[in-house]
Structure formats: C-alpha cells, structure tokens
Amino acid sequence: MKNRYHYASVSKALEELKEKGFTVDFNLQEDVIEQNPAHFEIIHIYRYEGDSNPDDSAVVYGIKSTKGDKGVFVAGYSANSESHAAQVLRELSIKGNL
Helix, strand or coil: CCEECCCCCHHHHHHHHHHCCCCEEHHHHHHHHHHCHHHEEEEEEEEECCCCCHHHCEEEEEEEECCCCEEEEEEECCHHHCCHHHHHHHHHHHHCCC
8 A cells, every 4th residue: 555644854754764664765776766667666655845945845755676675765846856767756656646
C-alpha cells in the first residue's frame, strides 16, 4: 500500500522514513532510477510546500528497489528544479495513482 504523509518539514519526513528502514540516498544514484524505472516502487510520498515561497516546495519519495533496497529521493517541486530522475519518479507516482 502506498502512503502519503504530512510532516512539518522535509527533515521530519526524512527522519521518520529512516526510522522505517529507508536508509539509501537515491539522490546519489539518479542515473540508476533514470535507466531502470521499472526496478523501483514508490512506497511513501510526501509533498512539502513552503509557506512563503513556492520555490521552497519539495517532494520526498520513500522508494524500494526490486533488490530490496529502501531509501529516499528528495526533489524540488518547481518546474525549473526538477531533475530527470525526479520526472521519472513523478511519472511512476502518477501511474501508481499516488
């Protein structure tokens, strides 16, 4: 089951996901996500919107690989800050109806 969570900050989301075993930093492995999107499943998703500036918006993904690795990917949520890996994950979340 995919879950959406609401936290006061991105750091709180990362802290709780780490407690749940999401320890890999997939931001360091963007190329793996881009090349093999079918090898990843989004388990948790969290959107954080900054109070004063839309550029402060972020998405925290709790993802699991087919190898069983669990980790996080943090992406900016504005159009000009989105990496290709973030686009892939957004498309996966849409396909998974998150």
